[in-house]
Amino acid sequence: MEQVSGKKFPLDAKDYELFEEVGEGVSATVYRALCIPLNEIVAIKVLDLEKCNSDLDDIRREVQTMILIDHPNLVRAHCSFPTGHNLWVVMPYMAGGSCLHIMKSSFSDGFEEPVIATLLREVLKALVYLHFHGHIHRDVKAGNILIDSDGAVKLADFGVSACMFDTGDRQRSRNTFVGTPCWMAPEVMQQLHGYDFKADIWSFGITALELAHGHAPFSKYPPMKVLLMTLQNAPPGLDYERDKRFSKSFKELVAACLVKDPKKRPTSEKLLKHHFFKHARSTDYLARTILDGLPPLGERFRMLKAKEADLLVQNKALYEDKDQLSQQEYIRGISAWNFNLEDLKNQAALIQDDAISNSEDSSVSGKHRDGQYDAGTLEGVSPGRSNHSNAAQQLEDGRNDIHVLENSLAAFPIKPLQALKGCFDVFEDDVDAGRRNWKNSVRPDTEQQRHLQASAKTEHQETGRDDGGSTGQSGSLPPPAISGHKFFSSGSLLQDNVQSPKKIVGDGDRYGHLHGPLCEFYFTTPEWSVYF
Numbered sequence: 001m002e003q004v005s006g007k008k009f010p011l012d013a014k015d016y017e018l019f020e021e022v023g024e025g026v027s028a029t030v031y032r033a034l035c036i037p038l039n040e041i042v043a044i045k046v047l048d049l050e051k052c053n054s055d056l057d058d059i060r061r062e063v064q065t066m067i068l069i070d071h072p073n074l075v076r077a078h079c080s081f082p083t084g085h086n087l088w089v090v091m092p093y094m095a096g097g098s099c100l101h102i103m104k105s106s107f108s109d110g111f112e113e114p115v116i117a118t119l120l121r122e123v124l125k126a127l128v129y130l131h132f133h134g135h136i137h138r139d140v141k142a143g144n145i146l147i148d149s150d151g152a153v154k155l156a157d158f159g160v161s162a163c164m165f166d167t168g169d170r171q172r173s174r175n176t177f178v179g180t181p182c183w184m185a186p187e188v189m190q191q192l193h194g195y196d197f198k199a200d201i202w203s204f205g206i207t208a209l210e211l212a213h214g215h216a217p218f219s220k221y222p223p224m225k226v227l228l229m230t231l232q233n234a235p236p237g238l239d240y241e242r243d244k245r246f247s248k249s250f251k252e253l254v255a256a257c258l259v260k261d262p263k264k265r266p267t268s269e270k271l272l273k274h275h276f277f278k279h280a281r282s283t284d285y286l287a288r289t290i291l292d293g294l295p296p297l298g299e300r301f302r303m304l305k306a307k308e309a310d311l312l313v314q315n316k317a318l319y320e321d322k323d324q325l326s327q328q329e330y331i332r333g334i335s336a337w338n339f340n341l342e343d344l345k346n347q348a349a350l351i352q353d354d355a356i357s358n359s360e361d362s363s364v365s366g367k368h369r370d371g372q373y374d375a376g377t378l379e380g381v382s383p384g385r386s387n388h389s390n391a392a393q394q395l396e397d398g399r400n401d402i403h404v405l406e407n408s409l410a411a412f413p414i415k416p417l418q419a420l421k422g423c424f425d426v427f428e429d430d431v432d433a434g435r436r437n438w439k440n441s442v443r444p445d446t447e448q449q450r451h452l453q454a455s456a457k458t459e460h461q462e463t464g465r466d467d468g469g470s471t472g473q474s475g476s477l478p479p480p481a482i483s484g485h486k487f488f489s490s491g492s493l494l495q496d497n498v499q500s501p502k503k504i505v506g507d508g509d510r511y512g513h514l515h516g517p518l519c520e521f522y523f524t525t526p527e528w529s530v531y532f
């Protein structure tokens, strides 16, 4: 039983009455509920443990984080316990819902600047706290900024999402993988040197654009394009012309966050002092301006789902288009796109130069300049390719793009690269020479993982390398970016090459010491059963 503010939240499902659904994620559904003994309205996130086939320790660690954190701008879990094959996480109920849902309901073109400044200031306070304690949120986005009825702002989904990104029914059943590419910092994609809390600053910058426009940059593109565009294009930003309604200080704030070199991004603490926040107001201003007149959360959620169903029917043909699929998922507020191997094949083959080099997205202010790539972009990428009409050439394009990805995404995303390798059959020295057919080339997940682990181990043994930076186009997938890092079979976002802002540890000292004070605590907490 967990005690928060002197209250004891029961650890038995029969002490709660579930009401309507108020949110949905990849493997979780969130309900408004009543805690009967306390007569208190709460939110309960119901995670299907059967869908979360990743390490239970990961889930325990993440839930523990939600319980341990103590900051007014972070959603703190009251308690969690298993019931059937589900895990229930009991949280304070945030009646306003997420900023994403509010935008989808009533502010489709984004919020006004004082609202954005107020929201971002509150989120930044949460990040200052997390970073100070050596933790990285890793999933900052409008969908995870929750608002209470009085306008209080809290950053949510603290890490539990990681397990849901890794796994899930759709992933297993369709050989798909999921991720959050739009908000993901380039160094997180590349994983060449690990990443640190500055990855949150990038996501924070993307979130600022999302709140300004009603959608994240590149959100209309399928994941493959998003990955390539993030790596190759100039960083997105507020456009001088198109975004006239926003102040210079807002443009500067966004530009400061969205620098490809993480070292050049400001810390959350420094960012909080940015003059943009002079535009921020009190939180009850939020209640008055963006919550006033909104239907109750459950009703809004129901309407959003109905809208999604309508779109599915209306755009049945379009829905076959994967850009539309991404949009559908975005509308639902789910951060993770999923796609299968056939999708990957088609997407990569369809990526054309115009999609990569010249974003139609209004959020992208910087464009390629005569085939020049800005600092931090890829080397060896052909900037100009003509549109090819024949299938063979398209396939060749797709192959080139996969080479680009293979070169640039040293260890991320492990599953997609594995999938792509089989999918495109572009790896001449593939250890498994039998995989020459796209459809037959993909082994079941578990076998893929065995192969991944084996190849990582072999390469490590052979080379003795400690940077793991296999960026070449070898037949086996590159090993993890840093030696000694825990090889999550699930591809969890909580990786051991994440560097603590406080403690950058040496090789060989990584395991179990990487996540700063909060996480170090997790390793010493009592058994799983105490929390479940």
Ligand SMILES: Nc1ncnc2c1ncn2[C@@H]1O[C@H](COP(=O)(O)OP(=O)(O)OP(=O)(O)O)[C@@H](O)[C@H]1O
Binding pocket: 022, 023, 024, 025, 026, 027, 028, 030, 043, 045, 075, 091, 092, 093, 094, 095, 097, 098, 101, 143, 144, 146, 156, 157, 160, 161, 164, 333, 334, 335, 336
């Ligand atoms: N405490 C809460 N109070 C009210 N609504 C909530 C609460 N927690 C979550 N929600 C709603 O449920 C949605 C899904 O929750 P959450 O983001 O935790 O799930 P998820 O599976 O991690 O989602 P994602 O797909 O972003 O990973 C949120 O976007 C929000 O709208």
